[in-house]
Amino acid sequence: MKPRLLIVDDELDMLRLLSRAVRADIDCEVQTVSNATAALEAFRQRSFDLALVDIRMPGMDGIQLLEQLRLLDPGLTIVMMTAYGAIEVAVESIKKGAYDFITKPFEQNDLVRLLQKGIERSLLLRENQQLQQRIRKEETFQNFVGSSPPMQKLYDTIQMVSRTDVTVLLTGESGTGKNLAARAIHALSARVSFPYVHVNCPTVPESILESELFGYKKGAFTHATQDKKGLFEEAEGGTICLDEIGDIPLSVQTKLLQVLEDKHIKPLGQTKTVQVNVRLIASTNQDLKARLAAREFREDLYYRLNVVNLHMPPLRERREDIPSLTQHFLDRFAAEFNKPPKAASPEFMRRLVEHSWEGNVRELANLIQRAVVLSSGETIQPEDAGWHHSDPPPCFHENQLFSLPYHRAKHQVLEQFTVAYLHHVLEQADGNVTHAALKCGLERQSFQQIMKKYGVRPNSHKSL
Numbered sequence: 001m002k003p004r005l006l007i008v009d010d011e012l013d014m015l016r017l018l019s020r021a022v023r024a025d026i027d028c029e030v031q032t033v034s035n036a037t038a039a040l041e042a043f044r045q046r047s048f049d050l051a052l053v054d055i056r057m058p059g060m061d062g063i064q065l066l067e068q069l070r071l072l073d074p075g076l077t078i079v080m081m082t083a084y085g086a087i088e089v090a091v092e093s094i095k096k097g098a099y100d101f102i103t104k105p106f107e108q109n110d111l112v113r114l115l116q117k118g119i120e121r122s123l124l125l126r127e128n129q130q131l132q133q134r135i136r137k138e139e140t141f142q143n144f145v146g147s148s149p150p151m152q153k154l155y156d157t158i159q160m161v162s163r164t165d166v167t168v169l170l171t172g173e174s175g176t177g178k179n180l181a182a183r184a185i186h187a188l189s190a191r192v193s194f195p196y197v198h199v200n201c202p203t204v205p206e207s208i209l210e211s212e213l214f215g216y217k218k219g220a221f222t223h224a225t226q227d228k229k230g231l232f233e234e235a236e237g238g239t240i241c242l243d244e245i246g247d248i249p250l251s252v253q254t255k256l257l258q259v260l261e262d263k264h265i266k267p268l269g270q271t272k273t274v275q276v277n278v279r280l281i282a283s284t285n286q287d288l289k290a291r292l293a294a295r296e297f298r299e300d301l302y303y304r305l306n307v308v309n310l311h312m313p314p315l316r317e318r319r320e321d322i323p324s325l326t327q328h329f330l331d332r333f334a335a336e337f338n339k340p341p342k343a344a345s346p347e348f349m350r351r352l353v354e355h356s357w358e359g360n361v362r363e364l365a366n367l368i369q370r371a372v373v374l375s376s377g378e379t380i381q382p383e384d385a386g387w388h389h390s391d392p393p394p395c396f397h398e399n400q401l402f403s404l405p406y407h408r409a410k411h412q413v414l415e416q417f418t419v420a421y422l423h424h425v426l427e428q429a430d431g432n433v434t435h436a437a438l439k440c441g442l443e444r445q446s447f448q449q450i451m452k453k454y455g456v457r458p459n460s461h462k463s464l
Contacts, residue, residue, distance in 0.1 A: 003028045003119045004047070008039045008065065009054040009081070018052065018111075025112040028119065036060035036068070043072050049122040050115065054081045055089055055101075063093055070097045075125045075341075077118040124343055124379060142184035144177065145328045146321035150313040154181070161308050162188035167260065169305045170283035172312030175362030178283040179243065181310060186239040191279055194238030197231050202247045210252050211268050220269025232265050232276050239279045245305070246286035246297060253298045260304045280305075315357040315364065316415060319454055322353050325361065329368035330380070342372055345379045351387055353456065354419050415454065422456045 005028050007018050015032040022030050031048075033039045036057060042048075051069060055062035062080055069076055080093045080101040090101035099118050102111060141155045161168055162185045170178040179198065186196045204212055211220075215230030232240060242248070248256070259265055260280065264273040282305045291297035315322070326349065330342045344352070348371075357363055367385050375384040421440070429435035437447035 003049040003123065005030050005050050005052065005115070005119070006039060006042055006048045007032045007052045008034075008036065008057070008062070010034050010057045011054075014054075021108050021111065022115065025108070026115060026119070036062075036065040039065055040068055040072070043069060047073070048076065049126070050077045050079065050118045052079050052081065052115065055086065055093065056083065063089070063096065066093055066096055066098055075122075077122045077125075079114060079118055121378070125341075127343075142187060143180055144184070145325050146318060147324070148318040148321045150318045151321060154310070154313065157308075157310055158184050159188060161185060161310070165189075165279050167279075167305055167307045168281045169307075169309050170281065170312065171288075171309060172285065173314050173360055174285045175360030176312035176314055177361060178285075178312055179241070181312060182239075182241040182243075182281045182283060185281060186241075186279075189239070189279070191238045195235050196238055197235040197240045198243060199231055199240065200243045202244050206249050206252075209248060210255060213252070214255065214265045215267035217267055217269035220267075224269065227267075230265065230267060232259065232278055233274065235276075235278045237277055239281060241281045241283065243283050244285065245282040246284040246288055246291055250296075250298065253301050257298060257301045257304060260301075315360045319353055319419070319456070320452075322364070323349060325364060326352055326368060329365050330372060333369045333372040337373060339372055340378060342375065343379050345381050348380050348382050348385070348387075350423060351382050354416075354423060356416060418450065419454050419456060422451060422454065426456070 005022060005026075007015060007022070007030065009015050009018065009032075012034060015034065019030050019032050022028065028049075031042060033042055036059060039051070039053070053062045053065055053069075057065075060068075066078055066080070069078060077099045078097070080090055080098045081104060082090045082093075082101055083104050087103070090103070093101060099121065100114055102114055141151075142158070144151065144155070158181060168182075168185060170181055172178055182198070183196065186192060199213070201209065211228070211230070213230050213232060215228050215233060216224050218224055218226050242256075255265075259276070263277070264275050266273045288297055288302055288306075292299050292302055315325075323344075326344050330344065334340065334342050352364070359366070368380075370386070371380045371384040375381070422436075425436040425439050426433075429439055433448060433451070434444050437444045440447070442450075
């Protein structure tokens with residue numbers, strides 16, 4: 001559908017001149033009106049992508065019309081026309097939400113260039129709105145964002161385990177959403193009306209971890225001046241999540257095993273045990289089997305915890321979720337920092353999809369937060385995130401790569417090469433999948449399957 005442009009000017013000769021000039025150089029629908037009242041009526045009947053408005057008009061002037069149009073469509077791109085010498089009024093229009101202004105008399109090339117930029121802005125905003133609507137229509141699940149096959153599988157598993165009381169071990173790299181998964185399991189369980197207690201084990205000193213978990217009696221040690229309930233008792237009837245359980249000392253592991261076996265705890269300084277009714281969820285980003293081999297983690301505890309293992313997929317294995325995650329964080333941080341709505345430029349989105357994401361969703365959130373804070377325009381560019389157009393696509397440094405196990409390092413290198421290669425051939429083919437497949441010697445269907453696997457879309461490579 002062609003973009004629609006409304007021109008508002010009280011001089012009929014100027015309307016005819018502008019209409020001819022625009023139609024000659026821009027492929028769009030043009031409607032002209034000679035006063036603000038007619039302009040408002042036109043907007044009530046149909047939508048427009050851009051309005052070109054004269055500031056000086058009898059009755060309601062251009063500034064007043066600008067304010068009314070912004071009420072009807074806050075995202076409308078409005079370009080103001082002003083006579084030579086009225087720059088102050090034009091600047092006022094910018095403050096009130098106009099996209100730009102042009103001073104009469106003007107060169108046709110200047111006008112066409114400005115209107116084309118305005119139309120591009122409008123189309124980008126419309127695409128952004130459509131993306132947001134699509135995201136809202138997609139199934140959302142317990143604060144997770146993403147509809148890729150790995151995430152759909154994760155949602156299904158969470159729903160199944162939440163209907164039971166089995167102990168769950170959440171595994172996965174840092175930043176993949178293990179805490180979200182633990183909260184989702186609790187929220188969907190029969191224990192939802194009881195407490196959810198989250199314990200970040202590495203942040204609790206070893207010397208007091210046992211007393212924090214199981215509590216103590218008055219006089220149990222020097223500073224125990226009164227009885228204190230432990231976190232297991234605080235979670236009575238609900239769920240306790242032990243985050244980064246691989247870091248707890250062996251002495252506490254032994255006590256934890258006893259809790260899992262007989263549902264009793266013994267506070268420090270107390271001779272009797274206390275029965276607890278708590279569901280346990282544990283999480284870790286470590287290789288617990290390696291800790292077993294090093295005798296740093298109890299084997300019997302490991303098998304007690306690992307009744308159901310829920311592995312959180314890293315972001316690089318669900319790249320097709322990056323656009324929706326990006327828009328989610330753009331909306332969140334724009335609102336948080338009182339900024340206007342933001343959209344990702346095609347180049348910025350391409351760089352996001354290509355990135356290795358060692359820090360997973362948490363790294364993406366931090367990068368988008370920085371970009372929103374530092375960006376001055378409505379469209380996020382790579383430079384806003386600290387990336388420059390001349391930079392190569394972000395990838396592993398050797399010290400990062402060589403610190404990984406061989407098979408994982410090999411997998412990452414192959415994946416990064418494949419994603420970069422796909423983007424390169426698509427860019428060379430201007431987004432045409434058939435031409436790109438021929439260029440790299442593959443059948444179109446095989447090329448599309450590889451694109452789908454790595455979440456690469458051709459649209460971001462088409463010329464605007």
